[in-house]
Amino acid sequence: MSRKNNTPYALLGLITAGYRTGYDMKQMIDRSLNHFWKISYGQIYPSLKHLTETGWVTAEASAQENKPDKKEYRITKEGQEALQTWLEEPIKEIAAEKNEFLLKIFFSKQQDRLSTAEKVREYQQKLKERYDAYRAIEQSIIACKDNSRDSEYWFFTLDYGKRSTRAGIEWCEATISRLTNREDLD
Amino acid sequence: MSRKNNTPYALLGLITAGYRTGYDMKQMIDRSLNHFWKISYGQIYPSLKHLTETGWVTAEASAQENKPDKKEYRITKEGQEALQTWLEEPIKEIAAEKNEFLLKIFFSKQQDRLSTAEKVREYQQKLKERYDAYRAIEQSIIACKDNSRDSEYWFFTLDYGKRSTRAGIEWCEATISRLTNREDLD
DNA sequence: TCACCCATGTAACTGGTTACATGATTAC
DNA sequence: GTAATCATGTAACCAGTTACATGGGTGA
Numbered sequence: 099m100s101r102k103n104n105t106p107y108a109l110l111g112l113i114t115a116g117y118r119t120g121y122d123m124k125q126m127i128d129r130s131l132n133h134f135w136k137i138s139y140g141q142i143y144p145s146l147k148h149l150t151e152t153g154w155v156t157a158e159a160s161a162q163e164n165k166p167d168k169k170e171y172r173i174t175k176e177g178q179e180a181l182q183t184w185l186e187e188p189i190k191e192i193a194a195e196k197n198e199f200l201l202k203i204f205f206s207k208q209q210d211r212l213s214t215a216e217k218v219r220e221y222q223q224k225l226k227e228r229y230d231a232y233r234a235i236e237q238s239i240i241a242c243k244d245n246s247r248d249s250e251y252w253f254f255t256l257d258y259g260k261r262s263t264r265a266g267i268e269w270c271e272a273t274i275s276r277l278t279n280r281e282d283l284d
Numbered sequence: 285m286s287r288k289n290n291t292p293y294a295l296l297g298l299i300t301a302g303y304r305t306g307y308d309m310k311q312m313i314d315r316s317l318n319h320f321w322k323i324s325y326g327q328i329y330p331s332l333k334h335l336t337e338t339g340w341v342t343a344e345a346s347a348q349e350n351k352p353d354k355k356e357y358r359i360t361k362e363g364q365e366a367l368q369t370w371l372e373e374p375i376k377e378i379a380a381e382k383n384e385f386l387l388k389i390f391f392s393k394q395q396d397r398l399s400t401a402e403k404v405r406e407y408q409q410k411l412k413e414r415y416d417a418y419r420a421i422e423q424s425i426i427a428c429k430d431n432s433r434d435s436e437y438w439f440f441t442l443d444y445g446k447r448s449t450r451a452g453i454e455w456c457e458a459t460i461s462r463l464t465n466r467e468d469l470d
Numbered sequence: 471t472c473a474c475c476c477a478t479g480t481a482a483c484t485g486g487t488t489a490c491a492t493g494a495t496t497a498c
Numbered sequence: 499g500t501a502a503t504c505a506t507g508t509a510a511c512c513a514g515t516t517a518c519a520t521g522g523g524t525g526a
Contacts, residue, residue: 101487101512104384111391121477131390134383138515143479166477166522185388185395188403192410195381197320198290200441202371204317205297207437209371217374224378251393254462255386258455265451269444276440289485307505324487329507352494352505 105145106154108135110173110181113155118170120146130252133232133259146171154180203273215277222270229263232256291331292340294321296359296367299341304356306332316438319418319445332357340366389459401463408456415449418442 108131112123120142127137146169149155154177157169173181199221206214236256239249294317298309306328313323332355335341340363343355359367385407392400422442425435 102384103513104382104387105513107391108387111387114394115391119477120479131387133380134386134390136380136382136514139477139479140481140516141514147479162476165475166520168477181391185392186399188406189385189388189410192385192407192414193381193383194319194322195379196322197379198288199375199378200320200444201290201294201297201317202375204320204437204441205293205301205367206371207434208300213372220374221378224375228378248393250462251390254459255390257458258386258452261451261455262448265447266444269447272443273440276436291485305505306507322486325505325507326488326509327486333507351503352492354505 104184105137105141106149107181107184108137109142109145109149110154110177113171113173114178114181118172119168120171121168131255133228134255149177153177211277215274218270218274218277222267222274225263225266225270229260229267232260232263236260290370291323291327292335293367293370294323295328295331295335296340296363299357299359300364300367304358305354306357307354317441319414320441335363339363397463401460404456404460404463408453408460411449411452411456415446415453418446418449422446 108127109123112126115126117123117126120139124137124139124142127135146155146157149171150157153174155171155173157171159167160170161167202217203214206217236253239253239256242249294313295309298312301312303309303312306325310323310325310328313321332341332343336343336357339360341357341359343357345353346356347353388403389400392403422439425439425442428435
């Protein structure tokens, strides 16, 4: 079975969404796909080069005044077909995220219950911050009413982030209760 | 900043939990940590070798009748300290899982709404299966009453899995509704 | 002056998977 | 006879990060 490399499709998707340079794509990902997709320049530029060689995109150098030169990418017909095929192909497996925090919790049996509870509290705090950040982004989408239809899919993914973060916060609450329950303390 | 490699700590944790061979550790991870940690033999054996060289574990060859030879690992004092330090050290960042499914959803703007809804339905089905699997494991822990205290931390991580899966299922429901809402169909 | 934004790119490295090799025993 | 379980290991590969290099413009 061939290894799944979705990076090229992410880039193709961004090109069709109007992001034409590697720099722009990186900005977009950092700003908006951040909670479910990350990428580094060390991946973007070689990947764009490869896409050009495959014929899925074309690159055009463009000189700018007062700014460095840039390369503008456009999707080709083959690229569009490839993206389409990828979009239609069903997801085989749900991603099994590695979770360092849960790994620690799992091995905390020998640790003091109260300090484990404290760890969970810290984690909960981080989740709450993340949740607030999502809410803030959501508010800024809603405030900018003119593109309410355009941002719909963005809203979907954000909602996913919000819901799973909230579930995490609730888990922390329940787990802290269990860890600090008086009868269970040694 | 040094790269986080938690694999050795996972192995140390498993050794302290009584799993002494690479094979046993792999079995355990596949069975019980599966939803938040994965590992392959290609990682386990070199990693155990490295741990031996570092002096965090000791290896002892043990011949068996009717079975292949195996190596039994034990944790050293230095290993115990290293594990302890790792357990106490706070998690810096919450893992940002890459999610192929959300990536597709994000780029589905040009697709037909109903076929996107169908995709979400498929995903929801997968989540439901996962949820049921978690529930079944949970039941089997509860049924085996003698070790109710021992399995507490196992229960915590399982509960996390259940809650986040349930949140995902609910998101699917809400998203399908939005995608198939009659007024929104073109 | 110093930091930050724009803009592209490479080399070295790390973490991890997959495929392969070996070989005995047990259960169908 | 053939598949599964037990058991260890390596080599090739792949995906991705980090650090580095370059260099002009903008604003405090």
